[in-house]
Amino acid sequence: MSAEPARATLIDGKAFSVDLVDRVAAAAARLEASQGVKPGLAVVIVGEDPASQIYVRNKGETTLRAGMRSDTHRLDETTTQDELLALIARLNADAGIHGVLVQLPLPKHIDSSVVLDAIDPDKDVDGFHVVNAGRLAVGLPGLVPCTPLGSLMLLKDQLGDLTGLNAVIVGRSNIVGKPMAQLLLGESCTVTIAHSRTRDLPALCRTADILVAAVGRPEMIKGDWIKPGATVIDVGINRVPSADPVKAAEGKTRVVGDVAFKEAVEIAGRITPVPGGVGPMTIACLLANTYSAACRSIGVEPEPLDA
Numbered sequence: 262m263s264a265e266p267a268r269a270t271l272i273d274g275k276a277f278s279v280d281l282v283d284r285v286a287a288a289a290a291r292l293e294a295s296q297g298v299k300p301g302l303a304v305v306i307v308g309e310d311p312a313s314q315i316y317v318r319n320k321g322e323t324t325l326r327a328g329m330r331s332d333t334h335r336l337d338e339t340t341t342q343d344e345l346l347a348l349i350a351r352l353n354a355d356a357g358i359h360g361v362l363v364q365l366p367l368p369k370h371i372d373s374s375v376v377l378d379a380i381d382p383d384k385d386v387d388g389f390h391v392v393n394a395g396r397l398a399v400g401l402p403g404l405v406p407c408t409p410l411g412s413l414m415l416l417k418d419q420l421g422d423l424t425g426l427n428a429v430i431v432g433r434s435n436i437v438g439k440p441m442a443q444l445l446l447g448e449s450c451t452v453t454i455a456h457s458r459t460r461d462l463p464a465l466c467r468t469a470d471i472l473v474a475a476v477g478r479p480e481m482i483k484g485d486w487i488k489p490g491a492t493v494i495d496v497g498i499n500r501v502p503s504a505d506p507v508k509a510a511e512g513k514t515r516v517v518g519d520v521a522f523k524e525a526v527e528i529a530g531r532i533t534p535v536p537g538g539v540g541p542m543t544i545a546c547l548l549a550n551t552y553s554a555a556c557r558s559i560g561v562e563p564e565p566l567d568a
């Protein structure tokens with residue numbers, strides 16, 4: 262007989278996202294057949310931020326798989342804020358484009374909040390516009406940020422009803438932490454948002470039935486911060502030097518999350534791996550949002566897409 266606790270179940274976001282993209286593709290094809298509207302996504306990238314490259318590559322491939330139109334606008338690092346705003350105005354007015362995404366981070370001379378709030382809220386497939394943040398906060402329908410939306414889909418798929426569970430979110434960003442808190446509150450969880458100034462973060466994390474790590478610090482959340490059996494959602498995508506010193510010296514990197522996975526997997530009940538967890542869900546939800554935006558643009562209620 263072994264007293265060893267079972268290792269955590271791995272939450273396969275990659276597999277879930279493949280299914281979700283298939284459902285989006287089927288729904289989009291029905292929309293096109295019945296209404297003559299093909300969902301279109303415009304992605305705007307200013308400059309050459311390396312962290313954005315994985316996302317752009319994966320997104321391009323996935324958009325094609327979903328049978329949607331995808332335009333990419335690559336602007337020079339020196340593009341002015343006014344030039345960028347002019348492009349957004351054109352995309353807002355383009356009836357063939359239902360989703361507009363401006364890749365973050367933007368160069369320092371551009372004010373991202375001004376840019377994000379220039380996007381038509383009904384085309385804001387990132388859900389970053391202040392109007393969509395407000396809609397989410399008061400429970401109105403709107404476009405919801407992709408990473409929290411994908412994380413919630415995984416949680417509901419794994420756990421079913423989330424009512425009454427203690428959720429701790431580490432990270433208070435507008436793009437992940439805050440909207441994740443709103444979504445979990447909407448599922449009747451008891452939600453705590455923790456951050457860099459939180460006192461005794463390990464002890465707080467140990468109260469969590471659902472622990473969402475969204476701090477952007479490689480492997481910060483340790484195994485002994487996790488309540489045995491808890492569900493851990495690791496939102497982090499951090500590029501660090503390869504574990505093999507020879508490869509690291511050659512400049513090879515690997516991707517790790519915000520959770521120390523090797524320790525955490527021995528304690529948690531369920532956990533998302535990195536890569537292959539939340540990341541692919543973010544992209545699938547971007548396409549789901551583009552499909553929904555296309556439907557709403559012609560006054561059609563989108564088909565439900567969560568499994």
Ligand SMILES: Nc1nc(=O)c2c([nH]1)NC[C@@H]1CN(c3ccc(C(=O)N[C@@H](CCC(=O)O)C(=O)O)cc3)C=[N+]21
Nearest residue numbers: 313315316319363364365387516536537538540541543
């Ligand atoms: N306006 C805007 N919206 C975004 O959503 C946005 C952005 N800007 N800027 C950049 C970040 C980054 N991001 C990723 C999403 C998915 C993966 C992803 O699918 N990662 C895979 C592969 C990772 C790997 O192997 O390198 C995985 O986690 O399995 C990565 C990165 C979205 N971002």
